[in-house]
Amino acid sequence: MSVNFEELDFRPTPMGVLSLRRRRLPGTETDIYEIKLGDEYLMSSRFTVAEIELARLGLAALPRGNLDVVVGGLGLGYAAQAVLENPAVRSLLVVDALAEVIEWHEQGLLPLGRQLTSDPRCRLVNGDFFAMSGSAEGFDPERPRRRFDAVLVDIDHSPRNLLHPRHAALYEREGLASLANHLNPGGVFALWSNDPPDAAFSAALADVFATSDAHVVSFDNSFGDHDASNTVYIGIKAGLLRAAP
Numbered sequence: 001m002s003v004n005f006e007e008l009d010f011r012p013t014p015m016g017v018l019s020l021r022r023r024r025l026p027g028t029e030t031d032i033y034e035i036k037l038g039d040e041y042l043m044s045s046r047f048t049v050a051e052i053e054l055a056r057l058g059l060a061a062l063p064r065g066n067l068d069v070v071v072g073g074l075g076l077g078y079a080a081q082a083v084l085e086n087p088a089v090r091s092l093l094v095v096d097a098l099a100e101v102i103e104w105h106e107q108g109l110l111p112l113g114r115q116l117t118s119d120p121r122c123r124l125v126n127g128d129f130f131a132m133s134g135s136a137e138g139f140d141p142e143r144p145r146r147r148f149d150a151v152l153v154d155i156d157h158s159p160r161n162l163l164h165p166r167h168a169a170l171y172e173r174e175g176l177a178s179l180a181n182h183l184n185p186g187g188v189f190a191l192w193s194n195d196p197p198d199a200a201f202s203a204a205l206a207d208v209f210a211t212s213d214a215h216v217v218s219f220d221n222s223f224g225d226h227d228a229s230n231t232v233y234i235g236i237k238a239g240l241l242r243a244a245p
Helices: 049-060 078-084 099-106 113-118 129-134 165-171 173-180 199-208
Strands: 005-013 016-024 031-037 040-044 067-072 089-096 122-126 148-153 183-193 211-219 228-236
Touching (some): 016 099, 078 089, 078 113, 089 129, 099 113, 099 122, 113 122, 173 199, 199 211, 199 228
Parallel strands (some): 089 122
Antiparallel strands (some): 005 016, 016 031, 211 228
16 A cells, blocks of 8 residues: 555445545645545544534533533544543543444544543443434433433534434434433533534524524635634533522
8 A cells, every 4th residue: 555545444334335544645744534435525634623623612611520421423533532631521422323433443543543442531332323312211321311411413414414314303303302301401412514504403402402502613624715614503401490599
């Protein structure tokens, strides 16, 4: 294999052919890691600003410590690593439907794999995040009905551009309400989207959560267009009511 390009792994999955590639940016010593599903790019280490902001903005909305967090979608691990960099985080559960992606991290094929798998606060779970979100048992197979302080999601391209049609239920009012059941009072739901803010999804979010917002995250996409942007949605569940004095 050329030092400039290498296919690190190639796996057939029920969703299609999954491949992990490493390539070197021309004229640099920078390696880019990419995961593709068929001919579609799922993620690239070249663009990680919005994934990191998903974690930063989501956790910034929680003014307390000892946080228990779920990340839906492991990917290249940048959102998970950003969560672990927050000293207020006590535990992190990362749910991914693709066992192959988890294996790549465990085998050290991805740059952040060793950091994630060696952190005692972090546990990688192979599971269907969307089915877990809609179930009473929730996200932790070892502790059914466990509640969390934050659930951060980076799986679909956007609430309207889905990797699979069965994911659509999460982005409707009922699906969001089911997810909110897995949050502690005052807990946070945050979602990454590749698209501009979506009015219909924002309305559903506002209908379920006590407060909500859509943050536009801009970044340089390295192709001469400095106006590239993603969206991070935030929904905050109502907190416990204080007793009257």
